[in-house]
Amino acid sequence: MRKSRTEYVILGALTLRPMSGYDIAHFVRDTVSHFWSESFGQIYPALRHLEETGRVSARRKAGARGRERTVYTLLRPGREALREWLARPAAPPVPRYEHSLKLFFGRHAQPEAMTRLIAQVREDHARRLNHYRAMERDLRARLDTDPDARFQLAVLRGGVRYAGMVLEWTREVEEILDPVLEASREGDAA
Amino acid sequence: MRKSRTEYVILGALTLRPMSGYDIAHFVRDTVSHFWSESFGQIYPALRHLEETGRVSARRKAGARGRERTVYTLLRPGREALREWLARPAAPPVPRYEHSLKLFFGRHAQPEAMTRLIAQVREDHARRLNHYRAMERDLRARLDTDPDARFQLAVLRGGVRYAGMVLEWTREVEEILDPVLEASREGDAA
DNA sequence: TCTTCCATGTAACTCGTTACATGATTTG
DNA sequence: CAAATCATGTAACGAGTTACATGGAAGA
Secondary structure: OOOOHHHHHHHHHHHHOOEOHHHHHHHHHHHOOOOOOOOHHHHHHHHHHHHHOOOEEEEEEOOOOOOOEEEEEEOHHHHHHHHHHHHOOOOOOOOOOHHHHHHHOHHHOOHHHHHHHHHHHHHHHHHHHHHHHHHHHHHHHOOOOOOOHHHHHHHHHHHHHHHHHHHHHHHHHHHHHHHHHHHHHHHHHO | OOOOHHHHHHHHHHHHOOEOHHHHHHHHHHHOOOOOOOOHHHHHHHHHHHHHOOOEEEEEEOOOOOOOEEEEEEOHHHHHHHHHHHHOOOOOOOOOOHHHHHHHOHHHOOHHHHHHHHHHHHHHHHHHHHHHHHHHHHHHHOOOOOOOHHHHHHHHHHHHHHHHHHHHHHHHHHHHHHHHHHHHHHHHHO
């Protein structure tokens, strides 16, 4: 098994229910996008490889309304591979925050550029926070019935905290940079 | 100019002082590693490309003690390229938190594996937090003399907040998962 | 003397994104 | 009827890591 994490996300997704490649892509976008991402270009080849090595089985389905789709089901070896991967230590994330990088060198930018940058981050995370909070309500309602809900909630709470932290941070950034961004704000008023 | 962000990190680094490829790699590891990373394999080719396109100039130096090193200096076009890049909107980060992914599918792991995972995250971020706090003290001391310090502090405050947030989060995760991880703790005692 | 650090670079590889191609079906 | 969505896939590219190769100088 390659160390490609794409294959493990797929195995994980298939523990929830049998899915097609398309379903998996949507699961990633809708449910785990705050901490993971995958593209179609990775999912389809990975599915094929998982099938070739006997981790999942493919079934061609005519679909509910005549549409062809290939639905994959997790097999015992796939479940085992997932279990083993879960027990191995997680690789620390490789950080790449472009907005922080720009802010770091902000002295060499026009002040308005930095003002815009901070506003962009704030709006982005305010939107996310609303979204996560709605997801959190849903998850809490499923705590007693869905055995996965507890783990999913634990992760989502990280997302909620993260977005909230970023919002507070943007306020602090404005305070810290106040002396140097002042000029740009007055420029707005003029 | 390629959209490779490596080249912009280099341009940014060279605003601080002329540096060799080796210096730049160390700058990244020592100073911006909490929000960015680069490897030698990217830095050297990028430097060559920047030189070929007239953004930086290379000077072969015999070094203080006979050692050969190539020191790069930022040129006007490089400064301009950096400025333009800073004014463009930042690409949102592509999230890839392996530990969250594992936690999300944690129901299918041995409970001890999740206990270890959380401990790993906590220790890692506790160490980081200490380190960031030391950096923060240094930066604050330079606020009045170094015109870059304000921007660097703004970014670093994000790192401090982030590490602190993660520490609080790990406590919450343990609370949320308490009912399902209980078994594993009793297993420890046995 | 041996190890570590300084210093530069290349090659092979993996990872991941984007764009494209195709075509059916559903909804406005 | 047109646009959006469902659905699967490939090709080309670009980004990024790792391992390797090389060699000098400093320090233990």
